[in-house]
Structure formats: C-alpha cells, structure tokens
Amino acid sequence: MSVDLAFDEQELLPAVAQDAESGDVLMLAYVSEEAVARSRETGYAHYYSRSREELWKKGGSSGHTQEIEEIRVDCDGDAILYLVEQAGGACHTGYDTCFHRTLDGDIVGEQVFDPEEIYE
Amino acid sequence: MSVDLAFDEQELLPAVAQDAESGDVLMLAYVSEEAVARSRETGYAHYYSRSREELWKKGGSSGHTQEIEEIRVDCDGDAILYLVEQAGGACHTGYDTCFHRTLDGDIVGEQVFDPEEIYE
Numbered sequence: 406m407s408v409d410l411a412f413d414e415q416e417l418l419p420a421v422a423q424d425a426e427s428g429d430v431l432m433l434a435y436v437s438e439e440a441v442a443r444s445r446e447t448g449y450a451h452y453y454s455r456s457r458e459e460l461w462k463k464g465g466s467s468g469h470t471q472e473i474e475e476i477r478v479d480c481d482g483d484a485i486l487y488l489v490e491q492a493g494g495a496c497h498t499g500y501d502t503c504f505h506r507t508l509d510g511d512i513v514g515e516q517v518f519d520p521e522e523i524y525e
Numbered sequence: 526m527s528v529d530l531a532f533d534e535q536e537l538l539p540a541v542a543q544d545a546e547s548g549d550v551l552m553l554a555y556v557s558e559e560a561v562a563r564s565r566e567t568g569y570a571h572y573y574s575r576s577r578e579e580l581w582k583k584g585g586s587s588g589h590t591q592e593i594e595e596i597r598v599d600c601d602g603d604a605i606l607y608l609v610e611q612a613g614g615a616c617h618t619g620y621d622t623c624f625h626r627t628l629d630g631d632i633v634g635e636q637v638f639d640p641e642e643i644y645e
Contacts, residue, residue, distance in 0.1 A: 408630050419539050419604075421550055428548025430541055433604040445628070476628040480616050484539075484553040486624045496600050504606045508565070508596040510528050 411483040412438060417453055418483050422463075422495065424502075425474040425488040431495035432503040434463075436485065441476070448473050450487050467523045469493035494518050531603040532558060537573055538603050542583075542615065544622075545594040545608040551615035552623040554583075556605065561596070568593050570607050587643045589613035614638050 412418050416438065422431040436444075437453040440460055444451045450463045450471035464470030471489035478485050494517040496503040505514020532538050536558065542551040556564075557573040560580055564571045570583045570591035584590030591609035598605050614637040616623040625634025 408626055408628055419553060421541050421553060423550055430543055430550065430606055433539060433541060433599060441628070475633075477624040477633065478626050478628055479553060479623040480618050480620070480625070481623075484623075485628070486550055498600050500600070503599040503601075503604075504597040505600070506528055506598050508528055508561070508598055508605070513595075513597065 408478045409482055410438070410441065410478065410485070411481060413483070415455075417455070418485065420450075420452060420485045420487055422450060422471055422487045422489050422491075424491050426490070429502050430504055431471075431489070431491055431501075441485065444473055444476065444487065450489055463495075464492060467493065467497075469495065469518075469523075471495070493523075499523075528598045529602055530558070530561065530598065530605070531601060533603070535575075537575070538605065540570075540572060540605045540607055542570060542591055542607045542609050542611075544611050546610070549622050550624055551591075551609070551611055551621075561605065564593055564596065564607065570609055583615075584612060587613065587617075589615065589638075589643075591615070613643075619643075 417435040420436040434452040440451040440453045470492045475488040494501045499516045499518045499520040500514040501517045537555040540556040554572040560571040560573045590612045595608040614621045619636045619638045619640040620634040621637045
C-alpha cells in the first residue's frame, strides 16, 4: 500500500530532506508525483524545480546526491520527508545544509566544499 | 541583523519544526511575517493556517506548545526551520511527529497521547 499524497493546485508538495545519520535538516524543495516516483524507483532524491519547471535529480550535476533510506509522509499527506545519505554537501553555497544561518544571520552550518570548484 | 525572508505570492513560506533534542522532524506548516515575528517575541512557535486564514500558536488549544530554541533560514530565505522543545506530541493524531508514516503506509512514529482526550 502506498499512502495517498495531497498535491497542491500546482501539483506539487514540499519535501524536506533530512540526513538519516546526523538528523540534520538539509533542505526543503518541492516534488511532483513524477519526482516522488523517480525517487522510489532509483533510490535517489528527485525534486521538481518551480523556477526551471522541470524534474531534477539532486546532485545530478554536482555529484552531491541524496541516497534515500526512507520516504515518510505527514498526517495530511501534503508534505514528505526524505531520509537520506547526503554525498558532499546539500547546499549549493558549499555548506552541509541549506539551513546554515539563524534568522539573526549567524552562521551555524559548516562549509564542506568550495562551490566554485563544483558548479561552473 | 535579521535575514531577509522571501515570502511567496500568498505572503507565506514553509516552516519545518524539528525537535532540538531528538532531531526528529515534527511537522511542516506555513508562516506569515507576523507568525515569525510572534514566534520571536514570545519564544513559542506560531504559524499561519492557510485553511482557517489566521495566525495560530502551536499548542494554543492542546497545550502541545513548541518552545523555540533557534530559528534558522535556508540559503534562499524561502523556508525556515524552528528548532523546538515539543510539549506532548506534535501531531493532532496523537503521534510524536506528523511524519509518523512511511510512503508505504508503515507506522514509524510513536503514539504519545490520545487525541480524543485533548481535542474536543
């Protein structure tokens, strides 16, 4: 049995990626039904880019993939949680997590790669 | 300094609540600018209900409040993370977390209260 998902009017819903080992919340992005299906089929996290309007595999160009350990669904079925093994760093800025700043602007994450070496 | 937040066209953005101690991702809801401000002022997580179209304090009726340890912002400023101390359980179903099911329908969370005793 697969839980029914409640996609919004854009046929998307938010997906949170969490490091399965450290528990760090890595990023929040959006998924389409196809992105969820591709994640299940391939075992690697896929999302849907609202700006580029396309399915994307996390780490497809950077190599910083997210191997999926489990996909969880919230009580309303309108948000999902990817428990992942993150290769490299989750954030395009080079930090381990996209949530590397406090609301006050303090840096709490760790820079784990140089984005200029990864993204051209 | 406070980081600029990128609210969407509904003047909302998604907020993830994470248990600061266990690291469990508890829930995903939405916040308005006012909800974030109230969370900072009071030290307790506030959200904006898209269905009821109103600001709400988590645990306002159930007592299952979320005391905020830290608020983090993602790289794009369009999602925030509340690190909280959760009283009772986060989910209205009685589970510790709203993400208590896998996509396959297996229960992975723990029932920590009886919702019929809490919500009338």
